[in-house]
Amino acid sequence: MSRKKFTRIPYDLVGSRETGAVAVVEVPEGLSPSDVARNVMKRHPHVKSVLKKEGAREGDFRIRPFSLIAGSEDTEVIHKEYGYKLKLDPRYVYFSPREATERQFIAEQVKDGEFVLVMFAGVGPYAIAIAKAKKAEVVGIELNPIATRYFQENVLLNKIGYKVFPIEGDVAFVTPALYGHFDRVVMPLPKGAYLFIPYAIRALKKEGGVIHFYYWGGQDAFRRAEGMFQAEAMKIGWGAASTGFRIVSSYSPRIYKIRVDFLIKPTDIK
Ligand SMILES: C[S@@+](CC[C@H](N)C(=O)[O-])C[C@H]1O[C@@H](n2cnc3c(N)ncnc32)[C@H](O)[C@@H]1O
Numbered sequence: 027m028s029r030k031k032f033t034r035i036p037y038d039l040v041g042s043r044e045t046g047a048v049a050v051v052e053v054p055e056g057l058s059p060s061d062v063a064r065n066v067m068k069r070h071p072h073v074k075s076v077l078k079k080e081g082a083r084e085g086d087f088r089i090r091p092f093s094l095i096a097g098s099e100d101t102e103v104i105h106k107e108y109g110y111k112l113k114l115d116p117r118y119v120y121f122s123p124r125e126a127t128e129r130q131f132i133a134e135q136v137k138d139g140e141f142v143l144v145m146f147a148g149v150g151p152y153a154i155a156i157a158k159a160k161k162a163e164v165v166g167i168e169l170n171p172i173a174t175r176y177f178q179e180n181v182l183l184n185k186i187g188y189k190v191f192p193i194e195g196d197v198a199f200v201t202p203a204l205y206g207h208f209d210r211v212v213m214p215l216p217k218g219a220y221l222f223i224p225y226a227i228r229a230l231k232k233e234g235g236v237i238h239f240y241y242w243g244g245q246d247a248f249r250r251a252e253g254m255f256q257a258e259a260m261k262i263g264w265g266a267a268s269t270g271f272r273i274v275s276s277y278s279p280r281i282y283k284i285r286v287d288f289l290i291k292p293t294d295i296k
Contacts, residue, residue, distance in 0.1 A: 063076035
């Protein structure tokens with residue numbers, strides 16, 4: 027197998043040098059999984075397991091099917107980014123190391139003293155990035171019990187138990203008990219967050235606040251997001267204006283994961 031072929035194989039590393047890492051690989055047609063695994067392990071001696079992607083993310087928990095093609099059955103790792111640690115097992119929870127800069131961007135927007143709600147919190151990367159960067163209090167809601175357990179452990183691991191509060195449950199059931207409490211809401215579920223816009227708006231304080239909304243689609247995705255927020259805000263006599271936009275990544279050549287930031291106020295915003 028030529029070295030040239032291997033350089034084009036996409037893979038992610040989750041974990042760290044200290045605790046070992048898991049490599050998540052896509053094996054192109056015609057290549058042998060064990061050759062690919064051997065090559066990745068040779069390049070990164072701290073890789074203890076290699077997982078091959080076996081399909082797209084699926085279900086409410088957004089987990090991808092994998093097969094273990096080399097190394098240890100124990101795929102739990104401690105990932106490190108921007109000075110915080112995240113314990114997780116990529117086989118049982120959603121996690122993408124590629125979104126570290128996106129999380130950090132959100133953390134930098136938060137102002138000291140804010141109350142922040144992270145919906146769809148996973149193992150806690152947004153909540154922990156925010157709490158590490160700012161003097162903010164963060165509530166995170168997550169449906170997957172395994173992800174919530176890691177989220178709780180990660181809060182302790184990063185010594186921020188006094189300002190991050192993980193809750194296991196469905197955003198639709200948990201959020202109404204928290205209405206009117208937050209300066210900012212983060213909605214990192216690109217393919218489903220739009221269903222929860224009414225909950226996010228009502229979670230804001232009575233003077234309004236900021237919502238970071240993740241969505242997906244083609245060129246019209248930004249306009250559709252704006253339309254949904256304006257329509258929902260109007261239902262309670264509020265206004266919504268977009269203040270930021272970013273293409274986070276691409277799913278296919280013309281379909282993107284995007285983020286739109288909204289300022290939501292109890293008045294009409296022009
Ligand atoms: C795209 S992942 C993002 C996870 C995390 N924020 C991150 O960036 O790593 C979406 C997460 O939302 C959770 N989820 C899906 N539907 C949910 C719901 N109705 N209420 C709470 N969490 C939900 C999934 O289990 C999954 O962990």
